[in-house]
Amino acid sequence: MITRREAVGSIALGASAYGLVAKAAAPAEYWPSLTGWDAIEPTAAGFDAQRLSAAVDAAMADRSSDVVVLRGGKIVAERYAADSNVDRKQQIASAAKSMISVLVGVCIDQDKIKSIDQSAADFIVPWRGTPKAQITIRHLLTMTSGLDDKGLALRGIAGDQFAINAAAPQMAPPGTRWAYQTAMFHLLYHVVAHAAGEPFEAFAARNLTGPLGMQHTDWVTSQGQAASGPVTNYYTAACSGRDLARFGLMALRGGRWAGKRIVSASYLKQATSPSQALNPSYGFLWWENARPGFGAEEAVRGSAALRFDGSPPDTFAALGAGVQAVLVVPSLDLVVIRQGQPPGPKMLPALLAATCAAIRT
Numbered sequence: 001m002i003t004r005r006e007a008v009g010s011i012a013l014g015a016s017a018y019g020l021v022a023k024a025a026a027p028a029e030y031w032p033s034l035t036g037w038d039a040i041e042p043t044a045a046g047f048d049a050q051r052l053s054a055a056v057d058a059a060m061a062d063r064s065s066d067v068v069v070l071r072g073g074k075i076v077a078e079r080y081a082a083d084s085n086v087d088r089k090q091q092i093a094s095a096a097k098s099m100i101s102v103l104v105g106v107c108i109d110q111d112k113i114k115s116i117d118q119s120a121a122d123f124i125v126p127w128r129g130t131p132k133a134q135i136t137i138r139h140l141l142t143m144t145s146g147l148d149d150k151g152l153a154l155r156g157i158a159g160d161q162f163a164i165n166a167a168a169p170q171m172a173p174p175g176t177r178w179a180y181q182t183a184m185f186h187l188l189y190h191v192v193a194h195a196a197g198e199p200f201e202a203f204a205a206r207n208l209t210g211p212l213g214m215q216h217t218d219w220v221t222s223q224g225q226a227a228s229g230p231v232t233n234y235y236t237a238a239c240s241g242r243d244l245a246r247f248g249l250m251a252l253r254g255g256r257w258a259g260k261r262i263v264s265a266s267y268l269k270q271a272t273s274p275s276q277a278l279n280p281s282y283g284f285l286w287w288e289n290a291r292p293g294f295g296a297e298e299a300v301r302g303s304a305a306l307r308f309d310g311s312p313p314d315t316f317a318a319l320g321a322g323v324q325a326v327l328v329v330p331s332l333d334l335v336v337i338r339q340g341q342p343p344g345p346k347m348l349p350a351l352l353a354a355t356c357a358a359i360r361t
Contacts, residue, residue, distance in 0.1 A: 030073040031249075031258040034213045037242065039075040046361040052077060055354035062347045064340035065090065066241040069355060072333050073249055078241075081340070087216050089238040090339050093320030094296070096236040098271075099208065099247065100188050101141060101285035102255075105267035106207045112195040113137060116270075116284070123194040124187065126166050137191070139174045141284035142275045145184050146172035152183035154235065160226035161233035162190045178278035180296040185285065189234035200234065209243075212250055212257055216240035236320070241337050247318070248326040248335035272316035272328075281307050289315035310353030323348050332359055 030038060042049040052069070056077050059067050065084040069077040080086065107113040113123075116138040121127035127135065132147075139145045148171035157164065165183050193200040201219055209217050217239045224233045239247075250256065251272070255263040271284035274291050281293025281304075290313045292304035308315045311329065318326040323343055327336040329352075336355055338348065 029253070032073070032213070032246070034215070037075055039078075040072070042076055042358075045071040045074070045076045046359055047071075047076060048358045048360055051358035052355060055351055055358060058354070059338060059343075059347060059351045062343035064338055064343065064347075066337070066339050067351070068241045068245045068335075068337040070245055070249060070252075070335040071359075073252075075245075080241075084339075086242060087240055089216050089218060089240055090324070091220055091236055091238045091320075092244065092318075092324040092339070093236055093322060094182060094185075095244070095318040095320035095324045095326060097182075097185055097285035097320075098251075098318030098326065099204075099237060100185070100192065101271050101283075102251075102263050102268070103192050103204055103208055104137065104141065104188060104284070105255075105263040105271065107192060107195045108267060109264050112197075113191075116141060120187070120191060123191040124166050126163070131170060135174045138275075138284075140184060140188055140191070141271075142178070143180055143184070143282060144175050144178050144276055144278060145181070146170055146174045146177050147181065147184050149179075149181040149183040154182050154186075156222055157224050157233045159224050160231050161186060161224055162231065163226060175276070176278075178276065178282070178294075186234060200232075208262065211260055211262060212243075212246045214239065214243040214246055217243045241339055244326050244337045244339070245335060248328050248337060251316075251326070252328050252330060252333070252335055280304075283316065287317045287319050289313055289317075308349050308352050310349065311356050315352070319348075327352050329356065332356060334359070 042052050056067050056079055060079055065081045067079050108115060117136050119133050120135045120137055120140055121133040127133050135145050147168040149168055152165055152168060165187055189200050192203060196203040217237055219234060220236045220238055222233045224231045250262055251268065254265040255261060255268040272286045272288055273283055274280040274288060275283045279293045280291035281287060287307050289306055289308045289311060292306050294304060312331045314331050315329045317328065322341060323338060325338045325348055336352055338351060
């Protein structure tokens, strides 16, 4: 059992070539405890140890602060830069979108939201009785609301972020335009809180971060001033690499954690699959590799491509600016976490492809 203190530094890591292999009886599922996480040698996990180590070396050399690799839920490789450590919280930017997607699914599972096709106006009062009542939860999850986010701030808002963003003008009918819009996504923090009937952080702690044991995670907020008084504006989360690995392992296991259902398997499957034809590489605030599509900064009229060329088609990911990443490959029982400063443009797909290719069995 590896404690947090013992994990600082590097643990050898491994990955697999994907293909058909004979399978023995499946071992019992492994789940980390609150205080420790089992490690397994790369060769025992089916990796070519040298190839896996080379993949991690390359990622660390390209401005990564930490890389964590899991197979079968156990740590196969874990490495930290000199200025980082196993407990360090780092802002994950838009990778937090995938956490909010899961919390929307939890609200649906608990009948707090009727379905993804419920009007968002049921939770965003200023939209009621207006054309914006046609915007559904699905539209907010898939970046197809048609709202215009031009000029909207993404951090440090002095006023009421929720009211400001909800007032954005309609640019196109809902469902007819895909555009990566973080300001519109921010509305979902408030939708979850309104649906749950309690503060967002309390609901998230009870239904996601608490059950997963994410003890080194904080929500990044600021205090704003609304007409009715102070409000909390939500932007993203700050997580340790291991906390992101816990989130990734939950997703790998279809929404389960240590015998507890976090979110329904059917919702998570929809969330990590192509959600619309406008950008088939986007699910419900998750990126996926099943079909070519467009990245956050690419024009929809550009050349479509797979998000993770060289990796299995069932790969899906939570991604944030600066390449904060939770990469999940169910067919290989694999989770890869990367945090750090912005790297070269091909680092992330190269890391994942090299890790997958290092898996032998």
